[in-house]
Amino acid sequence: MAKAGGVLKDVVKTVNECLAEAPRFGLKSPKMALGTTEVLEAISRCNSLGGPAGRFWTLDPVDGTLGFVRGDQYAIALALIEDGEVVLGVLGCPNYPMRKEWLNYHHRYHRIISKLTPPTSESWDKGCVIYARRGSGEAWMQPLLHVNKNLVWPNSAKPVRVSSIDNPALATFCEPVEKANSSHSFTAGLAHSVGLRKQPLRVYSMVKYAAIARGDAEIFMKFARAGYKEKIWDHAAGVVIIQEAGGVVTDAGGRPLDFSKGIYLEGLDRGVVATAGANLHDKIIRAVDASWDSSSL
Ligand SMILES: Nc1ncnc2c1ncn2[C@@H]1O[C@H](COP(=O)(O)OS(=O)(=O)O)[C@@H](OP(=O)(O)O)[C@H]1O
Numbered sequence: 001m002a003k004a005g006g007v008l009k010d011v012v013k014t015v016n017e018c019l020a021e022a023p024r025f026g027l028k029s030p031k032m033a034l035g036t037t038e039v040l041e042a043i044s045r046c047n048s049l050g051g052p053a054g055r056f057w058t059l060d061p062v063d064g065t066l067g068f069v070r071g072d073q074y075a076i077a078l079a080l081i082e083d084g085e086v087v088l089g090v091l092g093c094p095n096y097p098m099r100k101e102w103l104n105y106h107h108r109y110h111r112i113i114s115k116l117t118p119p120t121s122e123s124w125d126k127g128c129v130i131y132a133r134r135g136s137g138e139a140w141m142q143p144l145l146h147v148n149k150n151l152v153w154p155n156s157a158k159p160v161r162v163s164s165i166d167n168p169a170l171a172t173f174c175e176p177v178e179k180a181n182s183s184h185s186f187t188a189g190l191a192h193s194v195g196l197r198k199q200p201l202r203v204y205s206m207v208k209y210a211a212i213a214r215g216d217a218e219i220f221m222k223f224a225r226a227g228y229k230e231k232i233w234d235h236a237a238g239v240v241i242i243q244e245a246g247g248v249v250t251d252a253g254g255r256p257l258d259f260s261k262g263i264y265l266e267g268l269d270r271g272v273v274a275t276a277g278a279n280l281h282d283k284i285i286r287a288v289d290a291s292w293d294s295s296s297l
Pocket residue numbers: 060062063064065066067175176177178179180181182203204205206224225228231234
């Protein structure tokens with residue numbers, strides 16, 4: 001209980017610190033700091049079940065729970081959904097490495113490497129926030145700088161764009177780390193049939209979406225076991241970010257993910273396929289069709 005009280009105090013403090021920053025974004029701050037009851041009341045208003053009409057936020061406070069507890073990749077994913085369409089997506093990726101090769105390393109190795117390689121002054125070591133607004137044709141990446149052990153968020157976002165690689169032999173595909181979350185054997189078969197030559201990049205969480213948007217990988221595939229229903233908060237932010245960065249995201253039938261049916265991606269056809277471009281996307285979708293019936297999914 002004492003611990004929960006401490007967390008609540010921290011939450012109230014953080015909420016008020018954020019509200020005090022509102023004028024920087026052209027919004028009004030409340031005249032007085034909010035008390036615990038008011039913050040709890042605001043939180044308990046979060047009861048949307050989604051659906052086709054209206055406007056709501058969807059938040060995954062820790063996406064990639066396993067990655068988080070292992071000190072590896074995880075994401076904080078926030079998206080705004082309006083009338084069933086994702087209109088804004090923000091992905092906080094606190095462990096996203098500056099160098100894409102580091103995404104491959106085992107996290108313990110990565111930790112050692114990052115200790116041995118001090119961050120350079122104008123660059124960053126790890127951690128970024130990626131965001132995009134529907135229809136803007138742009139996605140942005142704000143590096144998180146670690147200054148004197150504190151996270152600093154200077155206003156220095158850079159545009160990100162998907163990779164221009166469309167040759168499968170040069171493309172990297174990423175997928176969930178856990179076999180239980182997506183069939184590694186099915187994606188290995190697909191990879192072989194479309195001519196992907198590189199080892200899969202297995203990364204926890206929606207950092208996979210971030211990797212496609214940043215151009216650090218070209219393909220993301222997830223094929224969960226039959227009966228598993230994907231949740232909107234595990235995809236919404238990533239989908240709009242990849243699309244605005246120039247990529248393609250659909251289900252395995254080539255249809256857009258449907259965020260208008262409540263908390264699940266109802267009607268999702270087999271799995272999720274995100275790619276940097278249309279050519280890779282066509283190839284994957286055709287390969288799924290060709291091999292689906294003989295798969296055990
Ligand atoms: N059985 C099963 N099949 C498919 N998907 C599942 C399954 N169980 C959970 N989940 C959801 O997948 C989210 C983690 O997906 P990842 O792509 O990060 O997978 S992995 O951790 O890299 O293996 C994970 O998100 P978090 O709970 O936020 O970690 C779940 O929402």
